[in-house]
Amino acid sequence: MHIRLPVKFFLNILLLIAFGSTLQAQKKYNKVDSIEIFRLLNEADEADMHGQMDLAFTLVNRAIEKSRQNSFLTGQAFGLLKLADLKLKTDGATGLDKYYQEAKKLAKIVNNNFLNGLIDLQYAQQKNQAAEFEEAEKYCQDALKYFILSDSIHYIAYTYNELGFIYEKMGKYENAAQNNLKAISGFEKVGDLKEAANTIGNLAIVYYRLGKKNDALEMFKESAAIREEIRDIKGLAATYGNIATIYIPIDEDSAEKYYSLQLHYALKSGVKANIAQAYANNVVILDKQKRFSEALEKEKKAIQLYEEIGDKSKLGIRYTSAGNLYHKLNDSLNAEKNFALAESLGNILNNKPVFQNLYLHRSEFYKSRKDYNRALYYLEKYHLYKDSLVNEKTSSNIAELQLKYETEKKDNEISQLNAATKVQQLELDHHQALLKANQLENQKKEQSILLLKQDQKLKEELLARQSLAVKSNEQQLKISEQEQQLKEQELQREKLIRQIIIGLTTLAIILSAILFGRYRLKRKLEEQKKILAVRDNISRDLHDEIGSTLTSINILSNISRQAFSKDPVQAKNLLQKISEQTKTIQQNMSDIVWSLRPENEAIENLEVRMREYSAQTLEANNIKTQFHFDDKLHKLAFSHDVRKDLLLIYKEAVNNIIKHARATQAEITMERNDHKVRMIIKDDGIGSQSNSNPLSGTGTKTMEQRAKDISGHLLIGRNNNGTTVTLEIPLT
Amino acid sequence: MLFEWQDDYELIDIFPDAMNILKDIELYSPDVVLLDIDMPRVTGVEALKQIRTVYTELPVIMFTVFDDDNNIFEAMRNGANGYILKKSFDQLIPSITDVLNGGAPMTSVVAKKVLQLFAHPKAKQDLKKTEEAALTKREDDLLQLLIKGYSYKMIASELGISIETVRVHIKKIYRKLQVNSATEAVSKVLRG
Secondary structure (H helix, E strand, O other): OOOHHHHHHHHHHHHOOOOOOOOOOOOOOOOHHHHHHHHHHHHHHHHHHOOOHHHHHHHHHHHHHHHHHOOOHHHHHHHHHHHHHHHHHHHOOOOOHHHHHHHHHHHHHHOOHHHHHHHHHHHHHHHHHOOOHHHHHHHHHHHHHHHHHHOOHHHHHHHHHHHHHHHHHHOOHHHHHHHHHHHHHHHHHHOOHHHHHHHHHHHHHHHHHOOOHHHHHHHHHHHHHHHHHHOOHHHHHHHHHHHHHHHOOOOHHHHHHHHHHHHHHHHHHOOHHHHHHHHHHHHHHHHHOOOHHHHHHHHHHHHHHHHHHOOHHHHHHHHHHHHHHHHHOOOHHHHHHHHHHHHHHHHHHOOHHHHHHHHHHHHHHHHHOOOHHHHHHHHHHHHHHHHHHHHHHHHHHHHHHHHHHHHHHHHHHHHHHHHHHHHHHHHHHHHHHHHHHHHHHHHHHHHHHHHHHHHHHHHHHHHHHHHHHHOOOHHHHHHHHHHHHHHHHHHHHHHHHHHHHHHHHHHHHHHHHHHHHHHHHHHHHHHHHHHHHHHHHHHHHHHHHHHHHHHHHHHHHHHHHHHHHHOHHHHHHHHHHHHHHHHHHHHHHHHHHHHHOHHHHEHHHHHHHHHHHHHHOOHHHOOEEEEEEOHHHHHOEOOHHHHHHHHHHHHHHHHHHHHHHOOOEEEEEEEEOOOEEEEEEEEOOOHHHOOOOHHHOHHHHHHHHHHHHOOOEEEEEEEOOEEEEEEEEEOO | OHHHHOOOOOOOOOOOOOOOHHHHHHHHOOOOEEEEOOOOOOOHHHHHHHHHHHOOOOOEEEEEOOOOHHHHHHHHHOOOOEEEEHHHHHHHHHHHHHHHHHOOOOOHHHHHHHHHHHHOHHHHHHHHHOHHHOOOHHHHHHHHHHHOOOOHHHHHHHHOOOHHHHHHHHHHHHHHHHHHHHHHHHHHHHHO
C-alpha cells in the first residue's frame, strides 16, 4: 500500500496560506476637520502593520472615544471597522457582526461610498475566512461597486485580490488568476509594493494548485524579495512558510532553511495565526525525519494557538495530525481521542477535506493495529469523500462554465428584446394600415354624401320642371308625379346597393390587412428563432474552442511580461507556449469556420478535408494511409454540429496514431447502411502495449463526449495488432 | 524582422498599399515581390494585373491570411507564381524558395475552379484554336484526384507516377490556366 505519500502531499497543500489584504493603505482617511481622529487611526494601521497589536488596540479605542465625543459619525464607523479587523486577527471571528452592523448603520447615515465599500470588503474577508465563499463573493461584488463609485483604484485592487483569494479556495483557478492579475496591475498603478507582493504570492498558490511547483516557487521568491525590501514582517513569515511547504517533499534542507526564517518572522510579528502556521510546518518536517515526539510538542503548541484564535478548520487538520503522531508513538488512547476530536469538528464544519484526511489516517491507524475490519471501513469512507471532493471540484468547474454561458444567454436575450421591438414596429404598421382603411371609408362616405347632394339637386330641378308643368294639364302633372316617385325609388335602391358594396369592400380590406400582418409576424418570429439557435451554437463553439485557450494565452503573456526582464529564459519558454497555443487556436478557428460554411454540408467536402488532414499529419510522419469511402455516402448532408464533431473526432484519432501508436500503416474507412454512418480509423501500431494509457486520457474523453453530443457511439479497441477507433452515427 | 536574419534574402522595402506599385518596382528593381491580397485602395489581384502589364517575368508571390481559395485562384490565373499562407509564417523563407524553384501547391478548391474554367463552353471554343492550352487526359485525372483531397504522394501512388512528375503536371496546369485566362481576356476585348 502506497498511500502514505499522497497524505503528506495533502497536508502540505492545506498549509499554504493565501493572503487576503490587510487594508491599511495610506490616504484612507482624509477629512481635514478631524485630523486628530484620523491621525490616531493611521497610527493604529501603522502599529498593526508592524505587528504591534496592543498599541493598535489602544489607538483605535482612543479614536472611537474621540469620535463619539465629537459626534463624528464617519470617524466612529472607521474606528469600529478597524476594531473588528484587529479582533479578527487576534481573537478570531466570533462576535464581530455587531461592529459591522453598527458601522454599516453609520455609513448609511453619512452616505459615504468609500466607507460602505470598505465595510463590505472587510466583511467579505471575514466570511472568506469562515469558508462561506459564496457570501464572501457577494460582499466583494458589492464592495467593488462602491469603490468604483468612489473612484478608489487602490481598493478596487484590494477587492480583486480578495476575489482571487476566494476563487482560489473555491477551486476556480482560472477566475482566481484573472482577478489576481487585475489586482497586481491595480497595485502597481498606485505603487503599493506590499500588496503587489501579496497578490504575486496568491498567484503563486494558483500555480501550485495547477501543479506548477517551479513557477510557484519563483513567484513566491519574487514576492519575498519585495517584502524584504519593505520589511513586511508578517508577510515574510507567511511567504517563507509557503516556500518551505513546497520544498518539503523535494528538498529537505531548503525546507528547513525557509522554515526557520518563517518561525523567526512569525515570532517577531506576534500574530498567533502566523506562529501556529510555523509550528504546523515544522511538524511536517519533523514527521518526515521520524522525530515524532518533537513533532508532537510542536503540534501541541500549534493546537493551543489555533484554539485561542478559534480557527476550526485548521484545528480539524491539526487534531488529525496529532492523532497520527500519537499513533506513531504507539499511544493509541490519545490517538483515538484526537481522531474523535477531529471528527466532531468536521461534523460541525461539514468540511470534506478534514474528513478525507481524517479517515485516511484512521484507516492507517487501525491497519497497523491489525483491526482490518475498521481499517477497511475507514478506507472506504476515505474513498467516498475523495470521490465526492473530486465531484465537487468538477461540478464547480461546470458551474463556472454555466456562469459564462449565462452571460452569453443575456446577449441573446438582448437580441430577443430587439426582436420584440421589431414586433411592436410591425404592430404599429398594422395600426397604420387600419387607419388608412378608415380613411378610405371616410372618403367613400364623402362620395356618397356628394351623391346625395346631387340627388337633391336633381329633385330640385324636377320640382322646377313640375311647377312649369303645372301650367299644362293635370294629367301631365300626375304622370310627372309618378315619374318622380319612380325615380326616387330607383335612386334609393341605387344608394342602398352602393352602400352595401362600400361596406363589403371596407370589411375585406380590414380583414386582409389583419391576416397579412399576422402572417408576416409569424414568419419573422420563426426566422428570428432559427437565427438565435444558430448563434447559440456558434457562441458555444467559440467559447469552448477559442475562449479557454485565449484566457490561457492572456495569463501566459501577462506573466511573461513580468518575467521578461528578470528571467529571459523563462520568458522565452512562456513565449514558446503562447506560440503553440496560438497555433491551436488557428486550427480550431479554421475548423469552426469550415463547419459553418454551407457548401461544406456535402459529405464530399468532409472527405476532402479528412484526406488533406491525413496528408499533413500521417503522410508527413511516413505512415502509409489508405482511404475507403463508400459511394453510398455521397447523397448525405450533415448539419453543422455533426460535421464539426465528426471532423474533430477524426483529427483526435489521427493525432493519437502519431503520438502513441508507432504505426507504419493506417486505414480510414467511411461507410453507410440504411440506419447509420460508420467511420473506422485503424492502425498497425503497438495498440495494447502502449504504456501510456490513453483510454483514460482527456483526448479520449473529449472524443467520447463529442460522439455523445451527436448521439453517436464510439468504440476504441486495442490489441497486439494495433488500435481501431470506430464511430457510429445514426441517420435520422 | 524575419528577413534581417537571413543571408539569402534581403528586404528592400515595405509599402502599406499598392497605389504606386509600378513606380516602386521601377525604383528598386526587386528579384521577388510579396503581395498581400487584402490591401486598402488597390487589392493584391489588381496590383498583380498592373505588374503583369509591364513585367511579365518578375516573380510575384501572394501572401494571404487563411486559405482564401477564391483569391488564390484569381491570383494564380492572373499570373502569380505562387502563394504563401500567413498561418505558416514560420515557413516563410523556405516557402519563398519552394515557390521560386518548384511552383505553387494546389488545394482541392482551387483544383475544382481550374476544372470548371476549362470545362466552360466558351473556354472550350477558344481552346480548340489553341490546342496547347487544353488539358490532357492525365492532367484531367490528376485534377479529379486533387478535388477529392488527395495529396501529391497519394496521387503519385494512385496513378503510378513519381511525386516529381506530379509536380511537373501541376506546373503545366497552372501555365495553361494563365494562357487560358489570357485568351479569355483577349476574346472579351474583341467582343467588347
